[in-house]
Amino acid sequence: MMVESINRALRRLPPWAIYVAAALWASWMFYLGATGGLGVEPIEALEHAYGERALQLIVLGLAVTPLRRFLGINLIRFRRAIGVTAFFLVLAHFAVWAVLDVQSASRIWADIVKRPYITIGMAALALLIPLAVTSNNLSVRRLGSAAWRRLHMLVYPAALLGALHYVWLAKGFQLEPMIYLGLTLLLLALRFPALQTRLAS
């Protein structure tokens, strides 16, 4: 019953609404940051806001298939928009870091090669680029659906690296990054056929 009404409500929502909402949200956050609305350290606040939202969308994207398979909630129509939005937020996160936070090409480079949590964040970003570029109908046709699907499995390592990046940068033992990592690992584990058949039966 509840699943049906959720699906009904979702059918009324056009996928492009996700792009619009994300663009509005990201601009609003930037505006707040520029005008004192994000506290006394807006650079860090903006960097964190974009990074955390990107990770949430990556996790949501990974949840689309399991949600449908195990709960019957259908988000398939939104999956592309979720993924592409996540990519743009990672890009915004990276841009805030590079331009507003670190501020110099030599320091950017030094950080990428020297600091493991930056290195793996960068690797996650790099893995997402081919996915974002091929997230259109033309690419699906050109590549053929099997090859396209194989390519998009890159989201698994990207998600894992993104979650590890968060765990790694936290000071001390903190709960929140562990929750994201746990969710990511769970959603990845659900991809293993053995676990799927066990859960489905």
Add this chain to the structure above:
Amino acid sequence: MAGRYRSPLTWNDVTPRSLYLNRRQIMAGSGALLGAGLIGNRAQAQDLEPNTWEEITNYNNFYEFGTGKDDPARNAHMMTTQPWSIQIDGLVDNPGTYSFAEIMDGMTVEERIYRLRCVEAWSMVVPWNGFELADLLERVGVQAGARYVAFETLNRPEEMPGLRFPVLEWPYREGLRLDEAMHPLTILATGLYGEPMPNQNGAPIRLVVPWKYGFKSIKSIVRITLTEEQPPASWNMAQPREYGFYSNVNPNVDHPRWSQATERRIGGGLFATRQDTLMFNGYEDEVAGLYEGMDLAEFF
């Protein structure tokens, strides 16, 4: 014995109360004062424009109240700071539990405008009020064998929601070598901007060691112990490779996860530029002698 160290400026020299409470000041006047040669040390003179009350009290690391920078401002009101006492023990002549009033009795509270450099590569300038730790240590009588001073923060879970999470091994602990503790720059602060210390900044009494990363300046102190052995320090225990016992501000020794060469002054907004971090946070003339002959990359 107060006044061994003269702050280049005091806050009431430069900022009327109504102004500092409202907004950041461009202190052309202080520049003129400094230029007039009131202070010999240029590194020390640069940039000693205090951050605003709002900045200092809304951007804090005080994990007992949560790991977010705004958590302390939100949660620290739960902490009871009256009555307050400090247990002073170990290698001292007069051990005991001293009430806040007993500690303050006869102390000369001074204004000290210090740079504060966090290990996370941000910084502020804070106009503290406090007295030299040496005055308290002299009063309780340091015994001959003592070589270190250990400090402990209040550990009261019902008033400190962050203690529910094992972010660090509680209670928060820090330590100094005795000569660092006796240095005239080292103070116990009881206020800022002439107001009583806000809870989120470590009320009612906290350590301030301006040439070390901020986490050494332990807040809301309930215990001070003179020891012979180097005492445990919370961040050092959690990640010894990242947080050394000394943790002197040093732009040449990077934290494994980020560079320490530059820092961002809080208060510059979204487009603030980074500035170079100074050796010993700009207090090199005063404190470098404490570490003569030590390899600062090894004893970081």
